[in-house]
Amino acid sequence: MTAVVLRHPRTRVLVGGTVVAAVVVAAMTAALGFGGGESGATPPRDMPAATAHVVRRTLTDATSLSGRLDYGAAAPVVSRATGTVTWLPPVGSLVGRGGALLRADDRPVLLLYGTLPMYRALAKGAKGADVLQFERNLWALGYTGFTVDEKFTKFTTAAVKRWQHNLGLPRTGSVGVDQVVYGPGRVRVAQHSVRLGASADAQVLNCTSTTKVVTADVQTAEAGWAVKGTKVQVKLASGASVAGTVAAVGAGETGGSGDSGESSGGTSGGQGSDGESGSGSGSGSQNDTVKVTIAVTRQKALRGTDPGTVDIRYTAERRENVLAVPVVALLALAEGGYGLEVVENSRAGTGPRTRIVPVRTGLFAEGLVEVSGPGISAGATVGMPE
Template identity: 75%
Template sequence: MTEATGRRRRGRFLVGGAAVAVTAGAVTVAALGLGGGGSAAAPPPGGAPAAIAQVVRRTLTDSTTLTGRLDHGAAAPVVSRATGTVTWLPPVGGLVGRGEALLRADDRPVVLLYGTLPMYRTLAKDAEGPDVLQFERNLSALGYTGFAVDETYTKFTAAAVKHWQRDLGLPRTGRVAVDQVIYGPGRLRVAQHSVRLGASAAAQVLTCTGTGKVVTAEVQTAEAGWAVRGTRVRVVLADGRSVAGTVTGVGDEGSGGSGDSSGGGSGSQESGGSQGSQGGDTVRVTVSVADQRALRGARPGAVDIRYTAQRRENVLAVPVVALLALAEGGYGLEVVERAGGDGGDGTGPRTRIVPVRTGLFAEGLVEVSGRGIRAGTRVGMPE
């Protein structure tokens, strides 16, 4: 016969499930076993625990999964200030890199360069400023030499520009007009044409994204406290593969894809990638994947985002089903002090009920603490 010292054994329960191992009544558990006591009729006396588990010391992690979408992120507009008529546009889905044409106006190229400052003035000899430095860095990256990369547009810069203009088929003026260049954050992928051939070139002509794939999700604002820039998550693809991701945008914060570019670009320097929209009761969360090779073959569509809601290191834990709801409130464990006989000789295991405090519920386990509870303590379990 089971010896229960201190407190009689009460009904066992499963968090979020039905009570088990009771003969009458039912266990009432408040808020998924996270607080409040329960009560149930005592089980029939004389029964040994159906199974025995051990208290273990480990790290508990409570992970939450939500649904997101894998694609290239939200598209940003590309605005041209060129005069004349649009005579060519890159194909939808095409990639445009540094020094390549985003459009042709009157059959002259308007090229993409990388940078954050918009092209707001004509660059010519004796011009100075950070926009000169930005342009010269691009000119140097394209392989043109003979000038110092600094904030001063010299005659040597003008000479290099003439070579660049010759290669583009432009008049060799040595000056860079505002309608010859559009700056973007990096290599772009054409998402959509905004105008047709023959339209005025001084307009929004394209929308573009970054070349890398990102994951976006609309999250309830009240549940988005975990979503902070830099938070690490796991992205589970449709084929079951899991890749590491990082939150790079929340709400109206600019964000974008990983890979060759951080997002789309425009003449007005709008944020690229997933620009994050917040409306109503939801907020857009953008997750970037640094290892873009891991996304090869992954088609755009629904994916899972898993993040750690809570983490408790080096705690004592037992299976949730080992918890007992005590009549006087709170929870306990049936500690098995000796194995006893097999029940045929009139002896049985010696057990006692020990009240415990509960912490994190995760992975089918629950964090516990209490007098005499330590790693290796054996506790009774239902079948």
């Protein structure tokens, strides 16, 4: 192999972001009087202006993309109360177990936790899983004196009367479908769907979770890294970074339509919806995206951080225990590929000398490049550009 390097100035490859392979063509080589020698290392030449060492280390190719910090998708809250909406919680407020989601004819419609919708009235003698769900909530609110099971007994009735008394409601001992809305947990009011004075038997609110998450629409072709459990770093607008984990990978935009095609489960007094429409499998447009949701465990680190754009940094590739040199130390060889100018001590004590050694390149990351080849070892000295 013939290695060719121009002395004045020394020809090197500058790589930034995308590696541009500069190849010295054979015609130029002949015109400058190089080539035609024996294969192998080049003869001694001027010493490089600067040097660096070959190091052994782990290289990580990290990539960033833009995402958004918010509370996730909003879900509808559907009330089955009769009458007129007389009060709604302020947008941005939090509603927990036993809290009022609205008032209809000045009576509260309360949030309880559970997955079953409130599909029937509950009273003494009722049995079933919905009774168990209600009794668990009643017990969690501090009302005891009954057995938490699937039976609505006289003891449950007594506890319900105490609960109704504290709420300022008639002490009937039974619970109507218009009095309770079930949801998965505490919610944050995102939007009012009706105005005061509207019918209460309607979708009245849109609510989100109280937990902040990061979402990003990623080109499908570039989403190979987005696997549930993948660790990422999220850089906030303040400059601080927090750890995140890919929690879900779902459908995103298709064909640049601007519609995510994703619906969230509702918080409803009737049959709730819990659907998510996937992206179509038809055209496979280059504009197809996948929605990546990233969970942030340390929610305290997000306190005081308003919803907005964030940077998501993930590891695209990682190479452990490899030899690496600064990217700018690479030389373009006339016959193709890359080489390094290795500095060696002469045997006769006449001072150091250099030779060009061809190398194979691997991962480019962090301003370094993975290299390997005969004579390349950790601690070796290589030339750098002036």
